[in-house]
Amino acid sequence: MQNIFLAGSSRGVGREIAKLLLENEPPLVRLVALLRNPTYAVELEALGAKVMLGDALDNLTLEAAMSNCGEIDVVITTMGGLPSDRGERADCEGNKNLIDLAVKRGVKKFILVSSIGSGNSVVAIAPQVLQALGAILKEKEKAEQHLVNSGLTYTIIRPGGLKSEAATGNAVLTEDPTISGIIHRADVAxxxxxxxxxxxxxxxxxxxxxxxxxxxxxxxxxxxL
Known part of the structure; x- marks a missing residue:
């Protein structure tokens, strides 16, 4: 049974991942969900996750959360969002902190959910989108590069435009960085x-x-695959 540490599970793609990982009875994995906001803890615990409170932008609370959950085989992160009071973004600094601790703990695999428009996929998005989201995409690119250079076994998944609707079953992965489109969050999960x-x-x-x-x-x- 794999021990999985999931960051970014309060909503969106992260919450959909938690649902899928814990859908079997009994679950086929042990899932630890990192939460900054305890408001979402009850829902995740009802799914079968162990919730650890911590902030990926605060190394002390992040390390405490990871240290208290035993062995970790895989880390999955979908973190992003608004910058902190200090201007730091979970897209970059939070994910970099998580990557560094995964290295320290000897995690076997790290899966980072990023975004089309990051790195060499910048060619796939329209100029007006790049103008609006360019700064965030650069932060995501920094996290991607940090992961690639970390020595960890990794998978980076860059979804297109996200919609919160039922899974279609038509989602696919491609190594072609020029492709762009829409995808439902449940399909990303x-x-x-x-x-x-x-x-x-x-x-x-x-x-x-x-x-x-x-x-x-x-x-x-x-x-x-």
Missing amino acids: RLVCDCLNSDRANNKVFSAIDRHMLFKPVKFEIFD
């Missing part, structure tokens, strides 16, 4: 879970889109 035990996903950077919701109808190669 399924792709993350599919990568957990796939050696083919190791040390790969993917774009994640729904094959039927591309911004432009182009041919591309789907990655087979």
Whole structure:
């Protein structure tokens, strides 16, 4: 049974990942969910997760949270959002702190959910989107590079535009950084879970889109896990 540490589980893709990981009875994994806001603890505990309170932008509370949950096989992070009072973003600094502690603890695999528009996929997004989100995408790119350079076995998944609707089952991964489109959060979660035990996903950077919701109808190669 894998021990998984999930950061960013209060809502969105992270919450969908928690639901999928714990959907079996009994669960097939042990899930520890890092929360900064205790408001969401009851819902996650009801799913079967162990909740640890901590802030990824505060190394002391983050290290305490990770130290109190035993062995960790895999870290998954979907963290992002508004900057702290000091101007730090979880997209970059929070994820970098998490990566450094994963190295320290000998974590076997690290899965980072980033965004299309980060790194070499910047070519996939429209100029007006880049103008609006460029600063955030640069922060995400820094976290990606930190992970690649960390020595950890990693998978980086860059979703397209996100929608909170039921999974379509049509989501795919591709190594083509020029592809962009829409994807539902529940489908991103399924792709993350599919990568957990796939050696083919190791040390790969993917774009994640729904094959039927591309911004432009182009041919591309789907990655087979």
